[in-house]
Amino acid sequence: MIRMLLGAAFFAALFMVVPRAATAQDVTLSARGGGVEVSGTLLSFDGEFYRVDTVYGVLTLDSQAVLCEGPGCPGLEAYVAEFTLSGARSMGAVLMPALVESFAARRGLKIRRLIEDDDNFTYLLSQPETGHDAARITFRLSTTGEGFADLLAGETDLVMALREARADEVAHALEAGLGDLSDPARSRVVALDALVPVVSRENPLQRITVGALVALLSGAEASWPGREDPVVLHGPPRGSGLEELLADHLLGPAGASLAQGLRRHADDAALADAVARDPLGLAVTRMSETGTARVLRLTGACGMSPEPTRRSLKAEDYPFAAPLFLYTPARRLPLLAREFLGFLSTPAAQIVVRRAGFTDQGREEIPLAAQGERLANAIAGAGPEVTLQELQRMAASLRGAARLTTSFRFRGGSTTLDAQSAGNVAQLARALDSGAFAGRELIFVGFSDGEGGAAANRRIARRRAQEVRDAVHAAAVWADPSRTTLSVEAFGEALPMACDDSDWGRRVNRRVEVWLR
C-alpha cells in the first residue's frame, strides 16, 4: 500500500498534476488553531490538499485546516485545477463535453471552449465575478487504446473508454504505479450503450440471427439471407474501440474475425450515414449513433429476440451492452476533477446523458403489465422442468411488485459481477441510504440459465440473489434496516430472456433482478 502511494507520489511529482509553480519549494504548514507545525518541500496542491515531503515522510494536509507560509505556498485563489481526458472519440465528441458544460453551468462558472480542432480542445472555466480561472479541462480524442496509452505515459488524468481495460493495460498500469485498473473503484460507467446491426432503410430484412450476422461480418457468408444480393460491409476505423467491441462481444466468442475488404469510415457518424445510403450495406455500430440507418433486430436460434431499448439496456437484458467508462488512476486528482466525477452519478447528469443521445443510468420501474413478452416466454418454456405450479408461485410472489431496471449480471461462468452491475451495487446502496425505498420491500430475485437440472438451478439462483443482497446491504452503510425490507427469492430457469443455445444467451439468463413492492 505504502509502495503504491509512494509510486503514485512519484508519478504525480513527475507529471502534469503538479502545478509547475509549486514544484520543489519550501513551505511551512501550521495548524490554524496553533500548536502543530510541519516544514518541508511542497510536492503538490490540488485545490484542497497540500502534499508535503517532510522529515516524517510524505504528508497530505487539508488546506482548510492549515496555514501555509514560505516561498512555495500556492495562492489558493490563483489555483487552477488542470486535468485531461483522453480516449474514445465517440465519448469525447459530445457526451463528456456536454457533462463538463452542465457541471460548470451548475457551479455558476463561465465557460469558454478553446478549439484547436475536433480532436483537441480545452474548456476554460472561470469565476464570473473575479474572472479568475477555476479550471482548464483538456480533451484529446482518439481511440480507447490511445487513451490508456496516454494514461501510462502520464499524459492524461482520465481515460474515456468504450470497453474495459485489457489485461495488458491493467498490468502496465500496475507497473507504472497507477493502481489496479480492474478494481471497480478505478472505473465508472458514465452512460450505457449497445452494439446493434444497422442496414439501409431500403433493405427489406427486419431480423437476423446472431449466427447469420457473425457469418456475414466475418466474410464466411457473402450474400443477404434468402437473397442473392451481395452484402457490402462497412466498418469503423482500424483500432477503434468499436472494432474492439465487435471482436470482444460478437466475433471473438464465435472464433471469427472481421472480414477483409471492409469499407472503413472516419467515425461512427460517417459509418452510420454510409450504411444509410447503401441499400446493400451492413455494419454493426453503437445504438447511440445509428443516424439515418435502420436497426436490425437480433434473434436467437430459438426465436427469442431481445430488443435494444432504453430499459433493456439499463436492465442489461440486451446481450450486447457496451457501457461507456471513465477510468481514473490511483492518485489524487484536483478537487474540481473529483467533484466533476461525483457529478456524473447525479440525476442532473443522467438528463445530460440522455440529451446527448446515450442511455442514462436513472432507475426505472417496469410494471408486470409491461413484461408481457417475458411472461409469454415463460409460459412457452413451461414443461416437466419448470412446472405450472412453479410459474404460479412466481406470479403470486411478484404480484403487486414492479421490476427495477437495476439488475445484476455476472462475468462469463463466474460469480463476479460485471462492470455495469458492480456500479449498480453502489447505485442501489446510495438509493437505500437516501431512504428512496423507505417503507417498501426490495425483492432480490435470482434466475439461472436452463443448463442442468431445475432444482440445482434454483439453488444457484438463490445463492446469487443472496450474495447480491448482502453486497448491497454491506454497501448501504447509512440505510436504516428497519425501513426497507430486503428479501430474496429465486425461480431458476423459469423466466428466460434469451435462448440458452449460446454463451450470450445464457449470460443474459443468469441474473439477479430487483423487484420493488
Add this chain to the structure above:
Amino acid sequence: MALKRRLIAGGMTLAAAAVIGHFVHPDGSLFTVMKPRHTAPLAAGSAAALEGAAVVPLAAQPDARLLPEPATEWGLPILPQDAATQLGPPRIKADLPGRVAALDAGYAPPRTDGQRFNQYGLRCETALRAEPGAGGMVTLRLEAPCQPNARVTVYHDALRFAVRSDSSGLLTVALPALREQAAFLVTLPDGSTASAVAHLPEMAEYDRVALQWQGRAAMRIHAYEFGAEFGQPGHVWAEAPASPEKGAEGEGGYLVRLGDAGLAQPMMAEVYSFPRGTSRRDGAVRLTVEAEVTDGSCGREVEAETLQRGADGAMRTAALSLHMPGCEAVGEYLVLKNPLQDLKIARN
C-alpha cells in the same frame, strides 16, 4: 401586439453631434464647432449626455461611415447641430418655464421629447413591430425616421446581430424565433431602443441551432439532413439555405443568415431550423461549423458563440475560441463537427 417604445432624453442627439463635431477645415487648421448657442437649461442636459457618451465602448459607437454628412457649407456660420430637427415649440430664452412655475405650483414644463421631426416632417419616433410568419419566423419592421442608414443591433434571446436601416430609416428583417413568447429589442446609434414581442405557438415544432460571431470571420453552419452529402439536396447552408415555407411543410430544414457583413464591425449570425414536429422522415441531421482561413483570421483566435438546446430544453449559449491554422492555409476551411450537436429526429 404590444409595442413598447422608449426614446432617450433630448440631449443625446446633441451629444452625438458634439462627439463627432470636430472637423478639419479645408485650410488645414483644426476647426472646432462653435460652443453651442443653447439656453442654460439645455446646456446642462447636453453636458450630462456628453459624460454618458464618453463611456460608450468603442464597439457600441455608431459606424462613422454611416452618419449623415454635416449639411453646412464651409465658411458659413454653423448652426447648432440639432437645429434642423428642432421643429417643436420655439425655445423661449427668457426662462418662461421657470417664471411660470414660480407663479403656478401645478405647472409642468411642456415635454419636448418625441416631438422632433425629420426633414420630411415625420416625427422622430422609433417604432418596432414583430409579425409572426411561416416556419416559426418573425418579421421585424423598424421605423426610425430620424436615423437613416443607421447601424441597428437586433437582440432576441441570446441571439444578436447588426444590420443597417435604409435611407428613410426603415428596416425589415426576418429571423427565426427562439421561443414561443419571443421578445425582440433593437438598439440604434443614438442609444435609443425599441422592443416588440410576438407569440409563435408553432415554434415548439422546431429545433434550432445558431452560430454567431463578430468581425470579419467567414463562418458558416452546414446541415446535412438524413445522410445528404455536400452539394446534394438536403445539404443546407448559406449558399443553399432552403426556405421556411419548405420547413413549414415538413420537407426539411432551412437556414437564415443574419447581419450585414458590410458594416464596420459586423455582428453576424446563422440560424438553422429543423421542423422536428412535422418531419416526414427520421434519422440524423449532421451539423458542422466551418470557418474559412482568411488573411485576417489565419494564425489567430476567432471568437464565436453557439446557441443550442441544453439538457433542460432551454437555449444555451456556449463561447468558443477557434484557433485558426497558420497563414499558409489561407483559403482552406477549419471544419468542426463537434461544437454543434447533431439533431436526432424521430418521426411521430
